[in-house]
Amino acid sequence: MNKRFQKQLTQARRQQIIDAAVQVIAEQGFQNTTIKQIAARAEVADGTIYNYFKNKDDILLAIIRQVTEVEVRDLHFAEAQQMKLSDFVHEYVAHRMAEVDEGYPIMKVLIGETLANPQLVQQVYDEVYRPAFGAAEHFFQQLMAQGQLRNGDPALFARLFAAPVLGLLTLRMMGDDHVAENWPAYAEAVGNGLLSMLENKANSEK
Amino acid sequence: MNKRFQKQLTQARRQQIIDAAVQVIAEQGFQNTTIKQIAARAEVADGTIYNYFKNKDDILLAIIRQVTEVEVRDLHFAEAQQMKLSDFVHEYVAHRMAEVDEGYPIMKVLIGETLANPQLVQQVYDEVYRPAFGAAEHFFQQLMAQGQLRNGDPALFARLFAAPVLGLLTLRMMGDDHVAENWPAYAEAVGNGLLSMLENKANSEK
Amino acid sequence: MNKRFQKQLTQARRQQIIDAAVQVIAEQGFQNTTIKQIAARAEVADGTIYNYFKNKDDILLAIIRQVTEVEVRDLHFAEAQQMKLSDFVHEYVAHRMAEVDEGYPIMKVLIGETLANPQLVQQVYDEVYRPAFGAAEHFFQQLMAQGQLRNGDPALFARLFAAPVLGLLTLRMMGDDHVAENWPAYAEAVGNGLLSMLENKANSEK
Amino acid sequence: MNKRFQKQLTQARRQQIIDAAVQVIAEQGFQNTTIKQIAARAEVADGTIYNYFKNKDDILLAIIRQVTEVEVRDLHFAEAQQMKLSDFVHEYVAHRMAEVDEGYPIMKVLIGETLANPQLVQQVYDEVYRPAFGAAEHFFQQLMAQGQLRNGDPALFARLFAAPVLGLLTLRMMGDDHVAENWPAYAEAVGNGLLSMLENKANSEK
DNA sequence: TATGAATGAGAATTCATTCAT
């Protein structure tokens, strides 16, 4: 049987279209990108797109899901590795930075498109942010139990943790040169700020 | 001469259209809003819009400029009032919170639309963020000169200051209930974090 | 005020589009007719169509409504004129024949489209046939009260009355030459059949 | 040689596709039915359809031909059985009734699709109605020769005979509840009407 | 023969913008 092979081919073609879409959408934004352009970049016919995606929005969702997977996987990885808080902070900030610079220029569009599209917000939040925060909260609870993190609401910590990075990313995405050019300084400042805010002082003083 | 009067009339009509556009765009997003809808809300004919704005994008820019003016004006006000750093932090966070809740639901759309539209980013950054950061930097230099702010790069401080608030706002806009429902706790935590990061310890220790 | 004038212009333009649509649809069927073709025949731009009709189906409904109006109006006219049954039968058959030959080649498409389109059937029946049968039943009740029509269910009579004409029209529409070429003979046969079936024998025997 | 066997297989597969098509088309109408749906129902691949039918329209024609065959076969059967006119009328009306209720919901679509599609009318009339009327005329001539049917144009009789049934069927197909719910009454009325119109009075009086 | 992924022409519909009045 070559059903498995078929499935691989299908997956490959799907990924080929997603990759093309990421490129074009990152360049022009989602709404300004036409199916024709995505198809051209993927080197398939327009109609072929619709053999793999229900409609244009479905492509956006597929991209979002792909980005999310990485995000949540990272958090689970950190948890599984029993990472120290300080190491995790360092890792997390560095990783997100890399995404913007190289890996995921698409993120700018995803965040923007989501905010701009009231009908999309709920769906994206549910599929991306909720699971990510859920994983983060779980990880923070573990750290709290270990005494690494000061006691408090893990949900609040998770969001306080994400906020400055998200904010800096946003500024970065908007083309703020100062943030871009001095990222190490920002990363350090934010990392220190987060650590001083979240660390269990009692513990660290010992 | 009634040229002055004419100009006032023109300004009033222009503002009438902007106000209508803000309403409709805040409800539906920019791309989903038609000129027809804006014209209907403003109670003018479709064609009339084009006597006051070059095209649809021009309306968005006008809105953005208007919002910015307020932002920059606030910063200048803080500077003119010789506000203390701690008061300013409190004011700033409270103010941005109010914007999301009541005053400027349009901000969500503006941020989103901007990020989603790569061609718009540069323009908006130059017209909105650059002047705002410029004013903030100026204000921070003043505070530094007064010894309220620890010595350092005022540009970096300005962005570090804006980042967590911008991040929390983004989460808020995406419908994160925890942020929305515990805003005072977030405001306090962020405020404290910013103060401990920016305050001139030497000064405060005296 | 020229509001009235405006309204007339709008009505005229709407009718112009309907007329064009009737022509093209009668030639090709509804599903095979494109908006582009209708627009071209009406000598307007494609988009103009949508200033007067919500969508393509809406054009079909407008046509159907127009045809119906005539039908129901005829029935009310017959009733108002206190027509004799035999005169009415003659008039009715002759009239419907004329419709097929000259006035309403569109009817063929309307009937066909309706039957072929399960979603359209209910709507068309409600808007066209129900009122027509309602008027017919009312007229027949009047005739019954006058003793011209034998006693019975007026609803049944109305449908028995319409059936052979509708059937012959269908054959005619399908291009049956014998029906087309011998219409007078058919008309007489059907008329006699209907009269012998519906007439109050007691009355006519007197 | 297994050529005969091959041919049987081919025929069976063809019929399998026709049966599937009848089901799906009866449910949704012809134009709303896709080759994909027919293929899925027939449990074959899309492309396979094209080994048995030239194109989509060809499937419709095949269905029409099949229905016709039954029709004409019935007429020949009646002729062969030397049916009495009154029995035939009864049989015919009952049979057509059953078709609508249970056996051939596809007929509604066929009639509708045909009328809606001017290019199809000629072909269908030639393939379906002409042979059917031919057979009917032949049968009626036989009845005439036997003195059961009054003298006259058998072509006219054939169509006069079909018209009211066709008309009632059309009303029934359009969802007329009164016709549907009182079918026996209609059947009897139409039967009686037809008999009184066609019977050889001289003969029956004897 | 059977498959079903790929194709791409073609359709309905939208809407920013124009321009005659």
Add this chain to the structure above:
DNA sequence: AATGAATGAATTCTCATTCAT
């Protein structure tokens, strides 16, 4: 200046048909 009907380019999506395997 104001109007709003007309425009038509542009877009998403469908689906009959083909063809390499």
